[in-house]
Amino acid sequence: MLPTIHKDYIPGAIGRIVELHAHYYSQLVGFGLPFEARVARELAEFCERYDGERDGLWLVQQDGNIEGAIAIDGAHAGQDGAHLRWFIVSDKMRCTGVGSALLTAAMEFCAARHYDRVYLWTFEGLGAARHLYEKFGFRLVHQQLGAQWGVEVNEQRFERVCQFTVSPSHT
Template sequence: MALTIHAGYVPGCIGRVAELHARYYHPLVGFGLPFEAQVARGLADFCERFDAQRDGLWFALQDGVVQGSIAIDGSHVEEDGAHLRWFITSDATRGSGIGQQLLATAMDFCAAQNYSRVYLWTFEGLAAARHLYQKHGFALVHQQAGTQWGGEVREQKFERRSPV
């Protein structure tokens, strides 16, 4: 069955998104339990305080199973900008264009909300994701060594600014 984009909470999504992140990042950079728990906790908190007037949450579904995700957290938009979070696709769908569709959906939401600044944190070495970010107008604005995700990486902040 084809992949579809679904807006809003899906039962089991928190665990599935945490699993997708853990299964991708553990072999890649060694992130383990602290990272998976941080993803699950953060997404659970976001879902509990979700406000459809300011936040966005989308899933790529195939046969009812979450194969990708992305979120826009607008809770601190006035101070920091909108925060793009939990962007991931499954190994089975990576390269299919679903990541592009998820990111375009999130950026369309930001435009509709008149969010002039959107940012995300990632780390060096994720070439495909960086390509998508740059394609959608994001630019690298800051780098630093960090361990917030359970392993030492070169953290990167990307930001997209657009006139309102």
């Protein structure tokens, strides 16, 4: 069965998104309990205050399982920009175009709400993700050493100034 993208929360989404993040980043860079707890806490808080007019959550489903996610937190979009968060795709869904489909859905949502800026925090060393962000017009605007995720990494902030076009550039 082909994967589908579902908008908004479904039961089990918080746990599965946390699980995907915990496993992937533990293997990649050694993130552990502080990272997993932070993802769980912040994602649960986001879901509790979720407003479908302002916020977005998209889930990739295949065979009844959640295999990817992305969120737009619009709570402070007017002042700081919309915050792209919890973008993850399972190992079996990587390199299938699902990540691009999730980013497209999120950026279309931002365009429909006329969010003039979208930002995300990540860290150096995630080449495939960075390539995808840059295809969608995100640019690195700040970096610093930090340990907000429990292990010291070179944290990076990417921003996209929106002109209300969504398609990735073909560079």
